[in-house]
Amino acid sequence: xxxxxxxxALASIYVMLGLSTNLLVGIVGIFSxxxxxxxxxxxxxxxxxxxxxxxxxxxAALAIAMLCCITLNILVTLPSLRVSGxxxxxxxxxxxxxATAVFxxxxxxxxxxxxxxxxxxxxxxxYQLQSTWQLMALCMAGMLLACLCFWLVMRAPFGRLLRAIxxxxxxxxxxxxxxxxxxxxxxxLAGAFAGLAGGIYATFLSFIDPSSFDLDASxxxxxxxxxxxxxxxxxxxxxxxxxxxxxxxxxxxxxxTTFAATARQLIYGxxxxxxxxxxxxxxxxxxx
Amino acid sequence: MHPGLRYxxxxxxxxxxxxxxxxxxxxxxxxxxxxxxxxxxxxxxLRGIQFAIESANAKGGVHGNKVDVQFEDNQAKxxxxxxxxxxxxxxQHIPMMFVGYSGPTLAMAPxxxxxxxxxxxxxxxxxxxxxxxxxxxxxxxxxxxxxKVMVKYLAEQGxxxxxxxxxxxxxxxxxxxDFVDLFPKSGGTIVAQEPVQFGQTDYRPALLxxxxxxxxxxxxxxxxxxxxxxxxLHEMKPDFLVAGSTFMADPAAIAxxxxxxxxxxxxxxxxxxxLAAAFRKRYGADMDFFARQYYNxxxxxxxxxxxxxxxxxxITGKNMHDALFQIHKFQGLIPMEFNSNTATVPIGINEMKDxxxxxxxxxxxx
Amino acid sequence: xxxLQLLINGLVTGCALGVVAISFAxxxxxxxxxxxxxxxxxxLAGYIAWLLxxxxxxxxxxxAAAALVCAAxxxxxxxxxxxxxxxxxxxxxxxxxxxxxxLAVMQNIIAAVFSxxxxxxxxxxxxxxxxLGGIALTYxxxxxxxxxxxxxxxxxxxxxxxxLGKRIRAVxxxxxxxxxxxxxxxxxxxxxxxxxxxxxxxxxxxVPLDLGLQPYGGITPLLTATIxxxxxxxxxxxxxxxxxxxxxxxxxxxLLAIPGEWSIGITFxxxxxxxxxxxxxxxxxxx
Numbered sequence: 001x002x003x004x005x006x007x008x009a010l011a012s013i014y015v016m017l018g019l020s021t022n023l024l025v026g027i028v029g030i031f032s033x034x035x036x037x038x039x040x041x042x043x044x045x046x047x048x049x050x051x052x053x054x055x056x057x058x059x060a061a062l063a064i065a066m067l068c069c070i071t072l073n074i075l076v077t078l079p080s081l082r083v084s085g086x087x088x089x090x091x092x093x094x095x096x097x098x099a100t101a102v103f104x105x106x107x108x109x110x111x112x113x114x115x116x117x118x119x120x121x122x123x124x125x126x127y128q129l130q131s132t133w134q135l136m137a138l139c140m141a142g143m144l145l146a147c148l149c150f151w152l153v154m155r156a157p158f159g160r161l162l163r164a165i166x167x168x169x170x171x172x173x174x175x176x177x178x179x180x181x182x183x184x185x186x187x188x189l190a191g192a193f194a195g196l197a198g199g200i201y202a203t204f205l206s207f208i209d210p211s212s213f214d215l216d217a218s219x220x221x222x223x224x225x226x227x228x229x230x231x232x233x234x235x236x237x238x239x240x241x242x243x244x245x246x247x248x249x250x251x252x253x254x255x256x257t258t259f260a261a262t263a264r265q266l267i268y269g270x271x272x273x274x275x276x277x278x279x280x281x282x283x284x285x286x287x288x
Numbered sequence: 289m290h291p292g293l294r295y296x297x298x299x300x301x302x303x304x305x306x307x308x309x310x311x312x313x314x315x316x317x318x319x320x321x322x323x324x325x326x327x328x329x330x331x332x333x334l335r336g337i338q339f340a341i342e343s344a345n346a347k348g349g350v351h352g353n354k355v356d357v358q359f360e361d362n363q364a365k366x367x368x369x370x371x372x373x374x375x376x377x378x379x380q381h382i383p384m385m386f387v388g389y390s391g392p393t394l395a396m397a398p399x400x401x402x403x404x405x406x407x408x409x410x411x412x413x414x415x416x417x418x419x420x421x422x423x424x425x426x427x428x429x430x431x432x433x434x435x436k437v438m439v440k441y442l443a444e445q446g447x448x449x450x451x452x453x454x455x456x457x458x459x460x461x462x463x464x465x466d467f468v469d470l471f472p473k474s475g476g477t478i479v480a481q482e483p484v485q486f487g488q489t490d491y492r493p494a495l496l497x498x499x500x501x502x503x504x505x506x507x508x509x510x511x512x513x514x515x516x517x518x519x520x521l522h523e524m525k526p527d528f529l530v531a532g533s534t535f536m537a538d539p540a541a542i543a544x545x546x547x548x549x550x551x552x553x554x555x556x557x558x559x560x561x562x563l564a565a566a567f568r569k570r571y572g573a574d575m576d577f578f579a580r581q582y583y584n585x586x587x588x589x590x591x592x593x594x595x596x597x598x599x600x601x602x603i604t605g606k607n608m609h610d611a612l613f614q615i616h617k618f619q620g621l622i623p624m625e626f627n628s629n630t631a632t633v634p635i636g637i638n639e640m641k642d643x644x645x646x647x648x649x650x651x652x653x654x
Numbered sequence: 655x656x657x658l659q660l661l662i663n664g665l666v667t668g669c670a671l672g673v674v675a676i677s678f679a680x681x682x683x684x685x686x687x688x689x690x691x692x693x694x695x696x697x698l699a700g701y702i703a704w705l706l707x708x709x710x711x712x713x714x715x716x717x718a719a720a721a722l723v724c725a726a727x728x729x730x731x732x733x734x735x736x737x738x739x740x741x742x743x744x745x746x747x748x749x750x751x752x753x754x755x756x757l758a759v760m761q762n763i764i765a766a767v768f769s770x771x772x773x774x775x776x777x778x779x780x781x782x783x784x785x786l787g788g789i790a791l792t793y794x795x796x797x798x799x800x801x802x803x804x805x806x807x808x809x810x811x812x813x814x815x816x817x818l819g820k821r822i823r824a825v826x827x828x829x830x831x832x833x834x835x836x837x838x839x840x841x842x843x844x845x846x847x848x849x850x851x852x853x854x855x856x857x858x859x860x861v862p863l864d865l866g867l868q869p870y871g872g873i874t875p876l877l878t879a880t881i882x883x884x885x886x887x888x889x890x891x892x893x894x895x896x897x898x899x900x901x902x903x904x905x906x907x908x909l910l911a912i913p914g915e916w917s918i919g920i921t922f923x924x925x926x927x928x929x930x931x932x933x934x935x936x937x938x939x940x941x
Contacts, residue, residue, distance in 0.1 A: 002378045003371070003374040003375040003377070003378035003379055004378070006371055006374045006376075007371065009370060025747070029747070031747055031750065032889065037868065044598070044701055047781060057758065065892050072354075079926065079929050084594075086682075086688050086746065088929075089688055089750065090880045090881060090925070091925070091926055091927075091929045092876050092926050094877070094881070094922035094923075095926060097874075097877070097918065097919070097924070098919050098922045098923055098926070101916065101919030101922075102919065104456060104457070104914040104915070105456065105483075105913075105916060105919070108459070108731070110462055112539045113456060113457040113458045113460070113461050114390070114391070114414065114416075114458040115366065115391055115394070115458070115460060116464065117394050117416070136872060152512060153833035155750060162792075190635075199790075201367075205366060205395065206395070206398060207366050207391075207394055207395040208366065209390065209391045209458075211364060211365050211366070212365060212366060212367055215873075219849075223755075224752060226751055246362070247368075248375070253824055255617055261763045262323055262325065262327075262765050262766040263766075264361070265323055265758055265761075265762045266647065266758070266759055266762040266766070268755075268913050269640055269754075269755040269756065269757070269758030269759035269762065270755065270759055271755070272751055272752060272755025272758070273735070273752050273755040273756055273759065275741070275910070276739065276744065276748050276749070276751055276755065277735070277738060277739065277752065280628060280742075280744065280748050282505055283705060288669060288911060306870050323762075323765075323770075327765070327770040328769075328771045328772075331769070331770075363736045456915050482913075483910075483913070483914050483915040485915075485918075487772070487868060487870070487871060489772065489865040489866040489868075490667070491661075492663050493905075493906050493909045494909070494914055495661060496656050496659055496660055496663075497656070497909050497910065497914070499656075500656045512772060513772055514776075515772070515774050515866065515868065516865055516866045518770070523781070523783050523792060524790070525790075539700065540774065546781075585858055616740075622913050632714060640881075641665050
């Protein structure tokens with residue numbers, strides 16, 4: 001049972017990240033391989049405050065994490081506004097690699113390469129969450145909250161504005177709407193989702209280290225969005241659930257272990273290529 | 289009743305029941321990195337375990353019960369390790385698993401305590417592992433144990449100024465921290481430190497910077513890339529001693545004459561030649577340090593299983609844990625004793641000479 | 655003489671990086687595709703050479719064969735993947751993601767076939783050192799500088815003095831015009847990726863000859879090379895090559911001032927700042 005619960009919990013966390021990435025990459029059209037970095041910041045901040053000399057209640061730490069991630073995401077996507085698409089690609093890679101360098105080397109703040117073990121489970125208004133069931137429920141709650149938020153935003157005028165920007169940025173600007181403000185707001189929301197995911201992740205796993213927030217993680221997020229479907233809520237949910245299940249499905253097939261492991265990475269790569277060639281809108285999404 | 293008689297009757301009873309019990313497969317697990325840069329090590333660990341289990345099964349298994357190990361790839365990541373741990377325990381009720389790599393193992397440790405699953409680590413040496421969980425046993429000394437031995441040796445050799453080259457990840461930083469802590473305590477000073485990335489093979493800039501500080505010994509803590517390091521050190525024609533730990537014992541590096549004079553602590557674990565040859569035949573690769581370590585760990589596990597089946601006890605994590613500490617002295621590839629969660633094994637000081645790794649002396653870790 | 659040694663080492667790394675940069679720039683400026691899978695081709699070159707050398711093939715032939723295989727691979731990638739994507743009207747983002755996927759596929763096939771271990775080239779003379787003044791260089795390092803400089807010169811000559819080269823530059827400067835004046839940009843694209851792949855095979859073989867071969871190590875040099883390309887100004891071959899050397903030197907020399915673990919981080923940090931204030935690069939040709 002615990003296995004199913006931990007799968008659901010991790011999938012929920014990745015759905016929140018999927019929403020974050022989808023907002024940025026799918027809806028606004030900013031290529032980003034640095035979402036894992038923002039995720040990491042959220043996780044480390046919550047971890048830090050939960051283990052501080054005077055530990056903070058979980059929700060307070062989470063709020064701080066989300067605020068920081070909002071700010072960070074805005075800063076991180078600002079270059080994309082000045083720089084044309086392809087150049088921003090390199091910048092985004094650079095930001096991710098820089099973040100990994102900070103996570104690994106700033107030992108005082110993040111525990112460095114050895115990570116941050118022993119993060120306590122969260123307490124909500126005095127009630128301490130203990131069992132895997134309860135933790136999973138927390139992850140699910142976060143996911144549902146994020147999904148609701150995303151859905152509401154997309155239905156609102158702001159959502160229509162974002163879609164319009166994707167279609168034709170200049171027309172939107174000519175119509176007098178502030179493209180810059182819309183993009184920045186989208187980035188902020190994406191940051192909030194990533195921060196939420198990070199905080200819950202830290203407390204669920206009780207141990208975080210830089211390897212969960214590296215370039216490979218960012219690429220996995222991109223794969224989830226691409227496969228699940230860009231720009232839609234359904235896609236952001238389908239992608240993570242499917243891709244997290246993939247390694248487990250692979251183990252059911254009787255592939256020799258040494259090959260199975262590389263096979264998984266290979267399949268992710270092939271999925272990306274196949275989807276881009278034959279179904280760029282993913283399973284449940286709209287055209288990228 | 290006389291204790292001997294009681295034991296004899298129990299033994300008799302178990303012999304009778306063991307003979308009549310149906311032979312079942314014993315399922316164990318292994319959560320190690322099989323993809324990504326850490327796969328180099330993970331694959332050797334897999335082979336070591338597999339080799340031991342296959343040999344045991346070929347001889348009839350544990351009292352007629354075959355042993356099966358389910359290997360899972362954690363990609364050296366903590367979250368994957370947790371997922372896989374839960375999967376093995378929930379879906380397959382695995383009582384014990386082999387683990388490696390400090391990060392993921394530390395993540396699994398609290399779960400192991402909670403679920404009473406035995407974790408056997410034969411590859412990671414982070415200091416925190418000794419106390420991470422009562423259910424985590426380490427069959428090799430921690431980094432600090434090895435560093436203690438080397439520091440003592442260096443002090444005897446009159447080395448006073450040390451530079452440190454370390455890998456910028458958990459094992460490297462752990463080793464660096466231990467050395468920087470212990471070397472001054474025996475009268476030396478640290479003159480310089482430089483990190484390198486895991487898998488980075490261009491050590492020249494770091495080596496230049498370190499040698500400029502004029503050390504009399506360079507302490508190296510890297511887990512991959514030894515052959516390149518050895519060559520690049522040789523290019524520099526250093527006037528300082530190069531020292532390290534078991535991580536250094538890369539066969540290609542040892543064989544290279546450029547490595548002459550390098551000393552390192554070595555967790556003593558050798559494979560008898562016929563075993564090494566059989567391994568080579570089976571896998572087409574040498575039985576390196578990790579393969580030997582995990583072969584040894586598998587043998588320990590088999591001994592524990594043997595005891596449990598003989599005493600007709602159910603194979604649970606708790607029982608395996610208790611049996612391990614009860615037996616507490618094992619003879620696998622090397623003799624090993626468990627007085628705490630970390631085994632006491634002999635640590636040697638080796639020197640690389642003319643393509644061979646020669647043991648200068650042996651110390652038993654405290 | 656640590657400073658001089660650092661500078662010379664930086665020159666070696668810089669030249670290798672420079673060839674990666676100019677080959678990538680060749681593809682990018684012509685096809686506008688951010689060909690991340692170029693890192694996969696770079697990695698492949700080393701393994702092909704290693705495979706041949708392990709079977710006793712002479713070094714020069716191994717190098718040439720690696721270049722040929724890479725050229726074919728590059729042509730295949732352009733013709734089968736990128737061209738197809740373009741026909742379906744794929745956006746830049748889609749092509750980029752497909753390229754990322756291809757990189758993952760290439761790296762993992764290599765890892766599956768050759769194992770993820772770091773492999774050493776069976777070329778004993780490569781690590782013998784040559785002493786020049788107060789500094790030491792291995793033959794591998796020496797070869798890297800010489801061959802990469804030659805490659806740079808070759809590309810410059812090719813671009814400016816051959817018919818195909820001029821055709822490529824024409825297509826690069828105005829694809830639409832090229833289409834209607836029957837310069838056949840699609841065929842040109844295939845040539846371009848093939849040539850770029852052959853060129854990148856050179857550092858792809860020489861760098862691992864010196865430092866060892868591993869499957870997952872291609873992306874960092876590629877990213878650094880693209881930084882050089884952008885900072886030098888897209889379209890400027892010399893800019894890309896020069897900036898590569900500058901970045902390599904900066905990384906080496908920064909070791910003297912800051913702790914080593916930050917040197918890669920600092921490179922990207924500087925780049926990000928650069929992008930904020932001077933996104934068009936130092937030597938960009940007018941567009």
